[in-house]
Amino acid sequence: MSPRAADPPVPAATDPALIRNFCIIAHIDHGKSTLADRMLGITGVVADRDMRAQYLDRMDIERERGITIKSQAVRMPWQVGDTSYALNMIDTPGHVDFSYEVSRSLAACEGAILLVDAAQGIEAQTLANLYLALENDLEIIPVLNKIDLPAAEPEKYARELADLIGGSPDDVLRVSGKTGVGVEDLLDRVVERIPAPVGDADAPPRAMIFDSVYDSYRGVVTYVRMVDGKLNPRERIQMMSTRATHEILEIGVSAPEPTPTKGLGVGEVGYLITGVKDVRQSKVGDTVTTAAKPATEPLAGYTEPLPMVFSGLYPIDGSDYPELREALDKLKLSDAALVYEPETSVALGFGFRCGFLGLLHLEIVTERLRREFDLDIIATAPSVVYEVTTEDRKTVTVTNPSEFPTGAKIAEVREPVVKAAILAPKDYVGTIMELCQSRRGTLLGMEYLGEDRVEIRYNMPLGEIVFDFFDNLKSKTAGYASLDYEPAGDQAADLVKVDILLQGEQVDAFSAIVHRDKAYAYGVLMTGRLRELIPRQQFEVPIQAAIGARIIARESIRAMRKDVLAKCYGGDITRKRKLLEKQKEGKKRMKMVGRVEVPQEAFIAALSGETERKDAKK
């Protein structure tokens, strides 16, 4: 039997000395959610019959992909010796796109379980989050998971972990979230090793928001970690960044179902509901205080989320535009980092220019639009934020190639740069370096991790990473390489805008900002794709790629020569007329670029790279 706590500490009246706040740092699919579920079961907060796989990951997409997008917190009782403790497990997002949210989750904890798959070893993202945890002075408990797997190599990876964080390989715990082996020891270790929170119970209240979730029934649920003082039900709170005040309608802890309490005291973790409807009114990283007795200094570390990657989202069926707008408005309520504004495109019609934290964020938003709102959408090639200075000393921020200044001479273009860390087996070092060099990377360093794995660090333009870098990296390393990156300022670069012209008319969705050395390759790629995809017209259609007025690549679609039904006698007439009516209907769905009729599907295929040959006969 598991030593479940006999007399668990009561929220709002818990001595901080009995509280342990921790999170789990792990790579996607290293078993974090399974381990968390196992802890819920062993501590008795979720009855076994209520257990559903990966209890904490509530969104369907999260459960399917086995990744956590939004974090949550759960309070679990645990007894060691005669003392009952309250353990707050804060679930952190695992992906680099959400590194700000990760950092806030870490700031809510005193310790972290570093969870590593015993068959795979540590991955780049885990390493990045480990650095973050150490920066936050967190106590690290190294753990190898999945030791029940036949392929597990616990000795090898225990050495790797000990090398990384110091200590002996014997200190590395070995568990299986799946079978439960070692999980009780792990909970004991949490109590034993992770420091209790400290704070001033008498000071004006300060609580840090580490997550903010929109719930369609209850409005925004704000997850907080109390630092000083106490928050009580019905109290008026104030957000320190905006000075906005709200009344606490409900305060409580997740156990893991929301459970109202008489308040939250120093060191405790719980949630607040104030009736606000938009997560922007309750921002991650912000400090909550009370209106009656406000604190003067906010907690450190708050920043506004800044979109790094931009893409145009268009409904495939133009009549879905109002639905897309509505869907984005709804997503925005639960996603503080999503920004968008309307834009129009000759090729794609009406849509929205959207800003995202990164590629995964983009992917999640488009997937949610498809799944939760049943919308068919196409995303244009992702672009980053450029600062373009013209010779008349004006600077323009460009998030969309169409904003790239055309009239004035360009003095300088600055692009965002990231520090990228790639972890891979040593055999792939050559391949990876080649790929990074071809993407204008600068090698920063390289370190062996254990015997056969290497961490390679590069400075790279973010614009190169968002253009299918990760897919390339995966395919060139048989899927073994993992990638992490963090912003590292910007740099001047020789960047140009390449336009694609159909019979002299610019097709906006295909314009791209690329390095001058790659302009030709991009031009050849896109003109080639469009030549394959656009049906022949009654006249020859030149397809050109151009930098300004200079043509750098050219293809052409030969004129169609035959479009006539050879026989049209008595019995053919009705059929021929119906065919004509169908063709007229079809024409309505065509996009006109100048005189060129282009089926929307051709544009979509060219953007997504799915170049099937057009049907020569039709």
Next chain:
Amino acid sequence: MASALPLGEPAPLDGLLPPSAAIGAHERAFGVYVHVPFCRVRCGYCDFNTYTASELRGARQVDYADHAIGEIRMSRRMLEASGVPDRPAQTVFFGGGTPTLLPATDLVRMLDAVRTEFGLARGAEITTEANPDSVGPDDLAGLAAGGFTRVSFGMQSAVPHVLAALDRTHDPARVPLAVRWARQAGLDVSLDLIYGTPGESLDDWRRSVDAAIVERPDHLSAYALIVEDGTKLARQIRRGELAEPSDDLEADMYDLADELLVAAGYEWYEVSNWATAPEHRSRHNLGYWRGDDWWGVGPGAHSHVGGVRWWNAKHPSAYADRVTAGHSPAVGREVLDASTRETERVLLATRIREGLDIGSLGAGGRRAVAGLIADDLVDARTALAGALTLTRRGRLLADAVVRRLLED
């Protein structure tokens, strides 16, 4: 005639037409089409409504002329009852199938029925299609004696491997013989050719056109092969056994045919038809493109009278049952509204040399003409004189021209 019937409203059993059908009948020529739905073998490319002996399910070839005569008699009564004035037939056309699989006497009996019911106009054009290997000199003489004026031979190609790909069984050497017998019988002669057969080269095609010209027919049709769904040919192409004909090669073949024919003194008068002189143009077929009236007799045959199109039961035995019971064999029809009639008028008249009267087009169509001239699709000189006539390039893109003329 394509095999699959269109979707329309059900046709009434009494065959009565709506009153609108009679309006303006005096200004429209009247013709009769007689479908003969029999073939010895089915060709791989053919989706026409035709049957080999094994496919007939009880309908007998020997009874066919009687059933068709039954419909011809009925047609007269139905037109009369619908208020459509009696008009003599300007043209009669026997098509198939293979009309000459029936004895010449049957064909003549059917023609006699038309003569009895409607009368034949002075100088009426009476045509039958024929396979070069299913007629002899006596048949042709018999047809001429019975009133036929014209025979159209399905020559298709002069090149054995092309004929084989088409499943045509005749020996190319039969064509000159058949033409000579037709001439001896005093008949006008037309030859049909097909281009774009899988495996056919531009040189093969040149040989076929040259071989046709040598016979000096009065009239010549050249059709691009259409790969119809459901044919053996379509299956062979889908399985990759035969290459799908390319549009570009077909366009080259059309251009070549037009050059050779013009050089030999032929003149195009419809997208796929040429004649040595205006009086040798197929008046029956021109009726289709000019929106004239015709009654289509036989299984699956289509008719048009004054904006009403209808079509008969497809299978010969279903057809025979209806006619025997005294019912109209029509199974479906459509009554065209004014805008649909206008669409048809444009799409049909654009195909012929005499062309469309530009003044009769709507504003959108008239606006399109300048662009069509600029794109070398419409002849500038005739356009200035008020008629829209296609250039050679325009004939190959006639459907695109029609779409542009009908744009709003």
